[in-house]
Amino acid sequence: MQRLLLLLVVAVLVLSGCSGGGAPNDDGGSLADVKVSGDLGNEPKVTGIENIDTERIVTRTIVEGDGAKVSNGQTVNLRYALYNGADGASLTSTYDSSETVPLELRKAKDKLLSGSLVGHNVGTRMLIAAPATEFYSEQGAAQAGIDTDATLVLVAEIASKFAAPKPTGTIDDVSVSGDPPAEPRVTVKNLVVDRTRSKVLDPGEGGKVHKGDKIKVRYIGVNGDTGKKFDSSYDRDKLATFVLDPTQMISGFVKGLTGQRIGSRVLLTIPYSDGYGAAGNPQANIKGGDTLVFVVDLVKKA
Numbered sequence: 427m428q429r430l431l432l433l434l435v436v437a438v439l440v441l442s443g444c445s446g447g448g449a450p451n452d453d454g455g456s457l458a459d460v461k462v463s464g465d466l467g468n469e470p471k472v473t474g475i476e477n478i479d480t481e482r483i484v485t486r487t488i489v490e491g492d493g494a495k496v497s498n499g500q501t502v503n504l505r506y507a508l509y510n511g512a513d514g515a516s517l518t519s520t521y522d523s524s525e526t527v528p529l530e531l532r533k534a535k536d537k538l539l540s541g542s543l544v545g546h547n548v549g550t551r552m553l554i555a556a557p558a559t560e561f562y563s564e565q566g567a568a569q570a571g572i573d574t575d576a577t578l579v580l581v582a583e584i585a586s587k588f589a590a591p592k593p594t595g596t597i598d599d600v601s602v603s604g605d606p607p608a609e610p611r612v613t614v615k616n617l618v619v620d621r622t623r624s625k626v627l628d629p630g631e632g633g634k635v636h637k638g639d640k641i642k643v644r645y646i647g648v649n650g651d652t653g654k655k656f657d658s659s660y661d662r663d664k665l666a667t668f669v670l671d672p673t674q675m676i677s678g679f680v681k682g683l684t685g686q687r688i689g690s691r692v693l694l695t696i697p698y699s700d701g702y703g704a705a706g707n708p709q710a711n712i713k714g715g716d717t718l719v720f721v722v723d724l725v726k727k728a
């Protein structure tokens with residue numbers, strides 16, 4: 427659970443977020459001979475990648491879309507295919523499924539993708555070439571079997587802007603039954619909330635917990651959209667230990683529990699913006715935009 431509650435940093439291709447490599451430019455460079463064909467939304471046919479080598483980020487716009495312009499700070503949904511610049515071998519692709527990958531555009535932290543895509547329009551297809559270290563951390567490259575000295579070439583397509591889901595209800599639409607210390611039964615479906623809220627189901631008499639405190643709890647986490655449990659400490663029959671710190675936990679968990687008393691059972695409803703954001707958490711079957719519902723028994727301070 428602690429892994430599920432860690433603050434999610436949106437990453438594409440296990441991107442390292444390196445800031446080196448120079449500012450992107452549109453002079454094409456060795457990308458001039460690369461040919462990309464095929465309809466947007468479908469796997470592109472790419473030829474001419476072999477022997478591409480660059481020590482900086484180089485871009486070339488294949489198709490400029492006619493949709494809305496994307497800006498720094500927005501979240502966009504991408505499709506992409508990644509190739510080895512030495513031999514043109516395909517490394518990974520989102521076109522293998524119907525899913526797009528959300529990316530929050532942050533030029534200050536990501537010159538590779540954000541720096542290349544900001545200012546272009548939805549529907550744009552672009553070539554981006556850069557050293558492998560701009561795409562992967564050293565550890566990530568090793569795990570993927572990629573030489574850090576290699577040049578990689580990405581075909582990226584801005585499929586759409588991320589559309590925030592509209593609220594459908596509030597914390598009052600969640601039903602919880604059962605008494606501590608047993609696992610509660612949580613009933614919820616198709617719930618989208620607009621802000622983090624908490625409700626004390628069983629009040630405790632202990633001291634209040636504060637931001638930065640280390641606490642021991644029992645908890646259950648439920649997807650507000652599907653109503654399905656995605657994690658529970660009750661399944662492991664032991665207390666979980668958390669630090670109420672937004673750098674270590676999703677911010678909604680910290681917001682909802684700060685100020686509550688030890689001994690309390692607390693219901694939390696957390697919007698995607700305070701949870702797993704536009705990327706969601708596929709490992710837990712949480713889609714981008716999903717509302718999270720937690721019931722937490724605050725047992726003691728650690």
